[in-house]
Amino acid sequence: MIEQHLPVLVVVLPLIAAPLCVFLFNRALVYLFALTTCWATFGLSLFLLTKVLQTGPISYELGNWPAPYGIEYIADYFSTFVMSFVTGVGAVVLTYAPRSLSQEVDPSRHYLVYPMYLLCMSGLLGICITGDLFNVFVFLEISSLSSYALISLGRSSRAPLAAFQYLVMGTIGATFLLIGIGLLYQLTGTLNMADMAAQLGDDHGSRTMLVAFAFMTVGLCIKMAVFPLHTWLPNAYTYAPSVVTAFIAATATKVSVYAFVRIVYSIFTPQFAFDVHGLDVFLTAFSLVGIFVASMAAIYQGNL
Amino acid sequence: MELNSLLGLFNYWIVIVLMMTGFYIVIARGNLIKTVIGLNIFQISVFLLYITMGRMKEGTAPIIQETAQADQAYSNPLPSVLILTAIVVGVATTALALALIVRIREDYGTIEEDDILVLDRES
Numbered sequence: 208m209i210e211q212h213l214p215v216l217v218v219v220l221p222l223i224a225a226p227l228c229v230f231l232f233n234r235a236l237v238y239l240f241a242l243t244t245c246w247a248t249f250g251l252s253l254f255l256l257t258k259v260l261q262t263g264p265i266s267y268e269l270g271n272w273p274a275p276y277g278i279e280y281i282a283d284y285f286s287t288f289v290m291s292f293v294t295g296v297g298a299v300v301l302t303y304a305p306r307s308l309s310q311e312v313d314p315s316r317h318y319l320v321y322p323m324y325l326l327c328m329s330g331l332l333g334i335c336i337t338g339d340l341f342n343v344f345v346f347l348e349i350s351s352l353s354s355y356a357l358i359s360l361g362r363s364s365r366a367p368l369a370a371f372q373y374l375v376m377g378t379i380g381a382t383f384l385l386i387g388i389g390l391l392y393q394l395t396g397t398l399n400m401a402d403m404a405a406q407l408g409d410d411h412g413s414r415t416m417l418v419a420f421a422f423m424t425v426g427l428c429i430k431m432a433v434f435p436l437h438t439w440l441p442n443a444y445t446y447a448p449s450v451v452t453a454f455i456a457a458t459a460t461k462v463s464v465y466a467f468v469r470i471v472y473s474i475f476t477p478q479f480a481f482d483v484h485g486l487d488v489f490l491t492a493f494s495l496v497g498i499f500v501a502s503m504a505a506i507y508q509g510n511l
Numbered sequence: 512m513e514l515n516s517l518l519g520l521f522n523y524w525i526v527i528v529l530m531m532t533g534f535y536i537v538i539a540r541g542n543l544i545k546t547v548i549g550l551n552i553f554q555i556s557v558f559l560l561y562i563t564m565g566r567m568k569e570g571t572a573p574i575i576q577e578t579a580q581a582d583q584a585y586s587n588p589l590p591s592v593l594i595l596t597a598i599v600v601g602v603a604t605t606a607l608a609l610a611l612i613v614r615i616r617e618d619y620g621t622i623e624e625d626d627i628l629v630l631d632r633e634s
Contacts, residue, residue, distance in 0.1 A: 341593055344597075345596060348603075352600075352603055352607060364619070365631065368611075368615055368627060371543065371611045371612065374607065374608055374611065375537060382553060382554055385597060389557065389560055389564065389590075392564070392593075393564045
């Protein structure tokens with residue numbers, strides 16, 4: 208019975224546990240509760256992964272509304288792999304959280320770290336599993352908003368400013384994504400990714416589609432911190448508490464890459480992105496510049 | 512372009528003007544509060560884009576009534592519903608940004624980005 212609801216359970220478990228954390232004022236108790244939730248979510252996503260490996264992709268209809276109208280969750284090989292990775296990193300990092308927190312975060316704020324952490328994880332998992340484009344935006348904002356709050360908890364006085372800069376950049380990125388989703392909805396009349404791909408078909412000439420693609424690419428590139436749009440990243444990672452840096456650096460940007468891959472491969476098709484518009488050339492160039500510029504900056508960095 | 516199509520796209524022109532205004536404020540203004548205001552204008556232009564695409568000429572609210580004519584057109588409610596979610600997200604973002612600005616003000620005593628950078632360099 209419960210096994211059938213596994214795809215949604217993985218997302219909902221940390222989402223429900225997060226507000227419950229706030230009511231547990233005892234620091235050790237909150238830690239144990241959040242830790243249990245994290246490892247349970249990791250177990251659930253591993254279970255989902257083995258199930259998908261046995262039976263093939265699972266489609267789950269939220270609230271039993273059929274797919275093109277209701278929200279569909281798709282657990283396939285790629286998404287369950289990324290989910291296991293995110294929950295695995297989350298669980299391992301949280302296990303070692305108390306030491307970092309006791310040194311870097313004001314004790315009165317400790318109980319706030321755990322709900323934010325769980326919310327962030329829930330948002331990232333939602334991005335992975337959803338088959339609905341607007342849901343991607345909502346989960347992206349859930350994970351981003353909680354990560355802004357997490358970064359601002361750092362003890363250094365520069366942490367709030369770093370979080371603010373990340374907030375401004377991140378909101379612009381998410382709004383760009385929202386514009387792209389809106390234009391695609393205008394073109395196809397659906398938000399379900401698979402249905403959208405079917406509606407778009409092989410028609411690669413439309414101007415609206417190109418504009419939507421451009422907005423979504425730039426929006427997600429901000430979230431991925433691709434070279435010229437990376438400026439929020441160094442400060443945010445430096446001034447955040449180390450638990451938060453370990454978790455966000457390992458998962459948040461990678462999940463954005465996942466979302467981008469999903470959008471290119473399952474909606475726009477690689478022919479449209481790579482053959483017609485040459486996205487691969489731009490991305491390779493920017494990544495190469497990014498690798499070299501970042502390495503040079505690291506070599507000449509005086510503040511370690 | 513003909514005058515008719517220019518006027519027909521009136522809402523979209525407003526969307527673009529608002530979007531660019533908001534974007535310019537975010538980039539050009541050093542005051543953190545003004546950055547947040549710019550961010551809000553930027554987001555609101557997108558809300559307008561969504562609401563425009565759901566609206567239909569002579570379309571009414573999508574509630575089926577027995578007295579309605581057979582060829583009655585209805586506006587699409589879905590974009591409005593989507594944008595309700597986006598408005599909630601926007602309000603949460605604004606609240607968080609203002610809270611961060613309060614903390615920045617407590618730490619630095621100013622909300623001008625240039626002054627904060629000077630203070631950072633001195634410390």
